[in-house]
Amino acid sequence: MNLESALSYSHTLLKPIIQAGDTVIDATVGNGHDTIFLAGLVGHSGQVLGFDVQQVALDETALQLQLTGQAHQVQLIHDGHQNLDHYLAPDQQISAAIFNLGYLPGSDKTIITHAQTTLSALDCCLSHLRRGGIVALVVYYGHEGGEAEKTAVLNEVQQLDQHEFQVLQYGFINQVHQPPFLIAVQRR
């Protein structure tokens, strides 16, 4: 058994947390892999809110969701994740959220996530997160602008009150090409 990649470990952590019927967030739909993973866990009685600023990502994901019979429980939203609050009721709880920070693989590398909007969205997810719930951030930072976002996110999560949240960092530290690492924030 090999050590899991950051991306794979994010799924390992979320799987036992998410129950059928839950509301969860895919803050960066991208290639839709996480959206489909989440849709399978929440089931037909649950709800995935998936955000992306690129229509092409949403269209491709919508097609995959239809093919896998999971379109019903997913709301794909063509808006920045910093506006997440507009799509949740004030007292609505979520059990999980996933972020993939960086750019959409195989797409325009100048369209990237940015610290300010990422932190707004993270803050919103944490305020809706139920006890035991997890927000997972897979941080790609090898691209231009990636280092700044990585630093800002790390600074933010390191300051989360340890009585309210556990903040785990998981990543490989001997690789030449900066592989993504995982930050997992769990509400106690």
Added chain:
Amino acid sequence: MNLESALSYSHTLLKPIIQAGDTVIDATVGNGHDTIFLAGLVGHSGQVLGFDVQQVALDETALQLQLTGQAHQVQLIHDGHQNLDHYLAPDQQISAAIFNLGYLPGSDKTIITHAQTTLSALDCCLSHLRRGGIVALVVYYGHEGGEAEKTAVLNEVQQLDQHEFQVLQYGFINQVHQPPFLIAVQRR
């Protein structure tokens, strides 16, 4: 399900790696928890080599091993782990090793592990490690001298060739009292 502590996650990683009949190393016997964990995994046909410089730690662990019927497969060695090579045949393979860096809880806080001897022992374990095997280091560093050892170990493992080894770091980053973190080195 809560996020696992570094110590607990070291066991989660090692459990599927270690088979009955394997030879494994407990480089820092201490309170014996890891020794007993390893003894259970290798079984009567396997072998645990357990090192400690404090006789009291070995005596206490010997007693626990007898009580749990696992004394047969454990060799407790009153020697520094930097001399590990004296106890392994040159071509002997190990599937795992555990280090707890720092001091023995509840004991003399001035008897601590040190960078130089830790790195010698680590080097020896890696040279005997079979493919897929894991060396787990649980790094306590809140005590005097801990920061220097932590830095030396991190520098060393970050330089391991990524084609030969994967080096994972796992730890909590928002806690005031420096909790231990885990380094897991797996041979590819």
